[in-house]
Amino acid sequence: MKPRTKARTRLVAQRLVGVKWVNPVDAMRAFGLMQGQDQSVFSSIALRSTGDIADVAHALESQEIVRGYPMRGTVFAAPAEDLRWMTELLANPGIERARTTVIDSGGSDSDIDAIRHIVLDKGPVTNAEFKAIVTQVNPEASARILYRTRYLLMVEGTLAYLGRDQRIGPAPTGGSLEEVFNGDRQAAANEIIARYIRTHGPVTLEDIVWWSKLPKKLVQESLRNLPNDIETSGEDYLRAGLIDEAAGSSSSVLRAPHLLPAFDEYILGYKDRLFAMSQETHEHVVPRNMGVFRKPVVVDGVVRGSWRKVGDKLVIEDVAGIPAYAEPGIRRKFRDYPFF
Template identity: 55%
Template sequence: MRQRTRARARLLSQRLVGQGWATASEAVGAFGLMQGQEPTVFSSIALRTTGGIDSVAQALDRHDIIRAYPMRGTVFVGLAEDMRWMTQLLAKPAAERALRNCEAAGVSPAQVDEIREAVLLDGPVSNAQLKEIVTRVAGGVPEPAMIYRPRYLFLVDGSCAYLGSAQLLGPAPDAPGIAERFNGERQEAVNEVVRRYVATRGPVTFDDVAWWSKLPVREIRTALDSLGDGFIDNDGDYFHASLIDALAGAPASAFRTPHLLPAFDEYILGYKDRLYAMSEDVHTHLVPSNMGVFRKSIVVDGIVRGTWRGAGGTLAVEDVGGLPKYAMPGIRRKFRDFPVLPATAV
């Protein structure tokens, strides 16, 4: 598949072009998990919904969508009803390592349990309130690791999550695990994760799925072979069958409309190889020193053409990939209308 076609197809699959999902919950449920190291992920969700940032705030405050550590030791957003089984499938053995790290930081397993019990009883809690709990349990002023190590453990073992618009640490909403959701059939859980990934990021390759999910090779191959009639395998490119008609029906002008994306957006981070959407030089600028810090991108016709900042409500644009002049009015409009959730506590 040609690079431009692949980029356009992924814009459509992620619904940055075309009809967005009606609500934030629908968008997050379709993706399964969305990278959420920063609360700017809520802007990413809003950009893919017709309900905008208000829908995101409502879903957060109803605790329909939450942030936790279901995979790769990284924060993701997911539906509350999915987070427990996805964490069971994708996070282990991260919880075991996290408990050992708590002990190394000076927090015993018994103290971890006491801190968790207090958070579950008194939560949601702010960072300051969590520090107070750890101080009481530890019997003295704790080192920073004595606070963030248990917090990470509670998120990765599925007992807690970041909740509400304020993103406070609190009890994870009741939700089924693999035993309840899939009658204990692990492969069925894998199939569901892979199906959602392919449907919302396609076209993707086996390597994309393996890199993103870190699931065993055999399970991934079984899941891809089980996608069914609603999906297409085009010489190793997997995507939803509806994508063919969507590509044929979308005018070129729809793709030329510029997109202002947050730093950790799925369009950039959802694939093993990001060079489908940019040159190596642009990637070097977008991810300085390849150290996991991303700049905010400007995408035109599927390709990253620049980066942007908006500190103090003032737009600053940097052309790093041949930003077309015709895109500037649209960039200014997108900045003016950019969906932002009020500042959070995280």
């Protein structure tokens, strides 16, 4: 599949164009996980559903959408009902290794127990309050202990980021791997891989392994048992009917510009990002490839530059030539952008 065709098809799969999900919770359930180390992930959810950040805020307040550390040692947004089993399946490092890193940093099992008890007793706390609790328990605690203890308590299923203010509090109960899949890791892998394919396809085996970090054999077994709404096209896996849906979309819809958050799944959801940009543009969007992302301007599926908000004004850095026809649409997208 040609890069431009792949880019357009992925725009449709992610519902950045075409029919949106009815509400933010449905969007989050469809994706399963969205990379969320930056709270701009809530704007990503809004862009794929109602477009209204107030709807996302409501889902956060009702704790239907939460954030945790389900995979890659990175914060992701997730449906509250799925966070526990996804973390049990995908978290790396897992509980025992995470506990060891706390101990190696100068903490202790008694420190971990005390911090857990105090946070659960006090209810949702801010990051500053969590730091104060860690320091109260261990006055010699380093920043490393602070981060690693918070990670451990989220990976073990005790805590999560909750609510509009994303305080640290009791993680959603239930929905464990045992409860949902009778402890069957393959069945759980089948589910998360199907969600990834539906929302990101066309994707390859390599994309799926890279994204999930699951063992290749587990992924290959999932691909031999795909649900009926997923099909193949060459080496690609995608939602059934997606190619026809993208081909049937009007040119004006596909060519429309998009202002995306810095850590959006359209950029971070694939092993190879060059389907949507040149190497030069990638170096601009991800300077020195150090994990810092600029907010991309996307036109017809292609990243053309980056954007930022300065006061109330839109500032654009044009890297790859933003077509003149896209400029009015870019201004409209900035006016309607769901800032969190």
